[in-house]
Amino acid sequence: MDDVQAAREPVTRAVTRLYDTYPFPPEPLLDAPPPGYNWRWYWPTVHSFCTGAKPANNQVRVLDAGCGTGVSSEYLAHMNPAATVLGIDLSGQALATATERCRRSQATNVSFRHLSLYDVDQLPGQFHWINCVGVLHHLPDPLAGLQALASKLAPGGFIHLFVYAAIGRWEISLMQQAIALVQGDRRGDYRDGVAVGRQLFASLSPENRLKQREQQRWSLENQRDECFADMYVHPQEVDYTMDMLFDLIQASGLEFVGFSNPAVWQLERLLGADPALLQRAQALPEWDRYRLVSLLDPEITHFEWFLAKPPYPRWDWSQGEQLLTARVERNPCMEGWPSQRIFNHNYEMVTLSAVEFEVLQACDQHQPPASTVAMIVAQTGASLADIRLMQTKFLILLQPSG
Ligand SMILES: C[S@@+](CC[C@H](N)C(=O)[O-])C[C@H]1O[C@@H](n2cnc3c(N)ncnc32)[C@H](O)[C@@H]1O
Incomplete structure (x- = not known):
């Protein structure tokens, strides 16, 4: 192990222990293919979003990097029967659930491997499509993780990423720090962290801003201890500002394709009532427009977007x-x-x-x-x-x- 790996090791171990205690996401296992769809997990729509056109080939290699309990891997497998899906994760418990999930729903084109994002160079060949949702912000060195993934992306391939946004998670971050303070030297005992967090929320007044935010936005999913732990007692989390996101993307060596929730980034949504102001704001450079949206809408709690490894085609269908x-x-x-x-x-x-x-x-x-x-x-x-x-x-x- 070199010095860089050794420096990351304590955090990596702490993150592994969290997800071995509380595998995530805690979705139930079904004996049938999962219901519905998510277009971000269907290769033809992903390819259309990134290039304007369906792909010529659906026999792609897909990497679900930090697959957790395999919810996304299972969708990827069922929605893309011609593809081969590989899920990797640090947590053995999460991978055991992922494997059982896919066995039950008879997803036969998916496999799992106990592997860190940092070590994807151990995998043979390249991937046409990488899904990495809710993972990079839990790495001690997110850029190194992204660069490792980028090195396994085939030319013309796409990565879908999702990281937390700092402004919209401000109240969460305060509660994370409060729980850690109360836990003191019991930090790292995640069950204790969940208990402390629930006690803190219970004792705060209904007018308290942290409590209100939790109740209005998160409490439904946080009934599950796995979700509460993932949100409030995580040993490693980096929340991104727009500037940090820009730097991460620039340093990745990949090309920004676009946010995968583009409606959120339309200035019309926020400034549509004043056409002159909207026009002025629209004239800003692309990333300043995104910065403006992120400043004016503090509800944004995450960034999700596609990166590409050029060259890749762009169809505009104007001809x-x-x-x-x-x-x-x-x-x-x-x-x-x-x-x-x-x-x-x-x-x-x-x-x-x-x-x-x-x-x-x-x-x-x-x-x-x-x-x-x-x-x-x-x-x-x-x-x-x-x-x-x-x-x-x-x-x-x-x-x-x-
Ligand atoms: C919040 S969960 C997200 C799971 C899944 N991607 C999803 O969106 O449902 C984060 C997952 O990333 C995994 N993880 C964190 N750091 C990792 C690393 N360096 N290499 C591989 N997996 C990692 C954790 O074990 C955990 O299962």
Whole structure:
């Protein structure tokens, strides 16, 4: 073990012990594939988000880095049957649950390995897609972890990341420090930490800001001790400001594709009532616009985003010729279909226009193989503008011909 590894070791051991005590997430194990979808776990929508088009190949290698009890790994496996998924984690207890979870739901294209993010160089080959959600901020050296992952990403591949945001977690951070103070030399006894935290909340007045925040925002999930421990008695957590996030991304050597919750980062959401001010704010450079959103909306508790290893294509579908020859299919990440009122890829209830409904119906008639945009346009009377809009709304997925 070199000096760098030795310096990280105590933190890594403490984090492992937390998740061996309280494996996370504590989702129940089912005897069937998990319900619903998350478009961030479906390769065609991930690829479409990052490039504008469906991938030519679904036989991808996927790494679920810091997979915990395997909730995401199980979805990744079931939603992408042509893919091969590998979940890695520090916690043996979490991995045991992940393995049992996937055995029960008969996810056969997934395996697990007891391995730190820092040691992914021990894995053979490269990955087309890496999912690393809720992990980097628990590493003693997040940048080293991200760089290790980046070194295993194939050119043209994508990483989805999620880290905590400092402003929105301010009250959590105060309670974390309060629990640690009261625990004193019992810090690291996570069951004691949960007990102390629950006692502290119980003793605070209903008007107390920390208590109010807990009750309004988190208490439902924090009924589970695993969630409470993950939130309040963690031995290692770095909460990111926008500037820290920018630096992390710059140093990763990868390219920022975009936030995977883009609606949150639209200035219209906050400044739409004043068009002149909005226009002025829109003129700011990209990262200053994000900084402004993060300052004006203290409710933001995390950052989630995609990074890419270039080169990778970008399709904008502005050329009619290219669009007409593209293959088109309905995005399967929707619920309630066939109906004009559906849950879209983000689980938002939306009402389809008559032409959108018609296009989706026409797409279904041709699956598989998918029809071309030209065929759908001829069949439905939709315009190319309608098709482009449906693509940006993720109602349909496009694939270039050839
Ligand atoms: C908050 S949980 C997130 C689990 C899962 N990604 C999810 O979103 O449901 C964090 C997980 O990261 C794992 N972890 C932390 N540091 C790690 C490291 N250096 N290498 C691998 N896994 C790590 C922990 O053991 C834990 O299971």
